Amino acid sequence: MAVYTEVTDDALAEFLELYEIGRLVAFRGIAEGVENSNFSLRTTDGDFILTLYEKRVDPADLPWFLGLMEHLAAKSLPCPLPVRARDGANLNKLAGKIAAITTFLPGIWPRRPAVAHCAPLGEALARLHLAGADYAPTRANALGPEGWRPLFARCAGSADTVQAGLGAALDASLDAILAAWPDNLPRGHIHADLFPDNVFFLDGKISGLIDFYFAATDLYAYDIAVCLNAWCFENDFSFNITKSRALLRGYQSVRPLAEAERATLPVLCQGAAIRFLLTRLYDWINTPDGALVTRKDPLAYWRRLRFHAQARSEGDYGL
Template sequence: MAVYTPVSAEVLAEFLARYDVGELVSAKGIAEGVENTNYLVDTTTGRFILTLYEKRVDGGDLPYFMALLDHLAARGNPVPPAIKDRSGTAIQTLEGRPACLIKFLSGVSVSHPTSAQARAAGVAMADMHAALADFPETRANSMGVETWSPLFERCGRSLDTIAPGLYDDLGFAIDRVVGAWPQAMLDTVTIHADLFPDNVLMRGDAVSGLIDFYFACTDLRVYDLAIMHSAWAFDATGAHYDAAIGDALTAGYEQRFPLSSVEQAAFPTLASGACVRFALSRAWDWLNTPADALVTRKDPLAYVRRLSHYAPELAKRTR
């Protein structure tokens, strides 16, 4: 989440008049994350999230995301579907951007999850995968393995302004991970592809919401778990691994989808791929985020450091 596009109270009130949600009481920009513009909106009938989709989200993909959320919600998963206006329309235009008014889910995103919370999150991911078994639509992964080298080259030697030698280090890691990628060996399904702790809402030790599905796509099922593992099991610097959290997350997932021997063998490569993917996207954002955007930039080196846990042979090339 972030704020790139300002929306005045007058414009927002006019927008809300399309819906049966009451009148605007207040709106506050949400600064966490980097993908879209988000506002927390309170009206006389309740609380909602307003999302304006920025450059990284293709407006043409929004029907897919809305169908995915409707599918999961209909099967009892704790996800926030978009709210339709009086004409039955979910996807709107606001300030020149595609926009949706989204159901608000209660709960908090934990920055330091406990083992119990990690286990519950693993269960929630498995339940999500099971519910998507009959989801008929597909979408290519916009940050899939084939995109890493082109994005790396677009960043170019500017990577060395983030840290000396980062261009060579990350290029070395990409070559090794892409060369070992187990695409033909594993199940392909619909995945979330971004289930960080800030995209999981908790109430105590229970999951109350899974949010921000805007990287959802068709890709390797266990890659989704690997992304989640790399996001949950390290401290913010990426230097310290918490085995209890990582093990709890995997154990929760395996209650429904036990990992086969092939999946276990592929997991370090998949998790290394997650590290490459998020190091690259964070680096791109670090180099290209507008100076006046209300947004929290995230450190790409925190994901470069994670590589040494999953791929010790890369340790000498990470920092």
């Protein structure tokens, strides 16, 4: 469910007056997405996505996100291009929320990621990293390693209600991961949330990378670790090294990894696993029973974390 805010006809008509994108033809809520309200918008000029930013996004971050998207789109990365209003603004108000119009991207996201998706994904991720390199503004990663301890502190007390012993196990894992965390790897702007539902494919090629609202400035290789977690585990939590190898090779065909990036893959992957584990755990504990949002099981990332904790080297990821 990704329509949290009702947009009235009058408000929409008034909002569209701010833009030079023709007259309204169709307007439907989009079911996908969790954080914001998204609508598909058709005008006499073409197709667009209208996003209303809901409370989880800090308005102060929006210019950075939209600037990054504009920068990447200008470098031919297939990401949504924010449409500027007649006055040049790419953010405006609608129904009491900050809103943006972006271009529509064709394609569908893979419900069942296959090996064939992983090489194009790796290539696209590396292209994203290279294309973003000269986008000057930075954004600290609130959900990066500095954020994990404070986030854990907010849900540690309830961790054992999800699984007996989980609190102590997470505490120990966090200690180990943070102690081993590399701080001298190549850095830049990362997507930080490139899950399958944020990647559109068309005829076997990537046609869209969307949802840049967790993007931040952090380790490139950490972004790869997020993807390894998101794309390379099967439903039974077994790790598919063929997918992982394809993803890493695709990435390296565009941006070869430094020795230190390859060597630290196991701890980077543990960090990525614990990041999603912690936000899921937090949401699990804090989502009211009657809420419209489906809670995602934090233990799916506990299983991933355990895999990465026993990995010894890049070889365990197919390199």
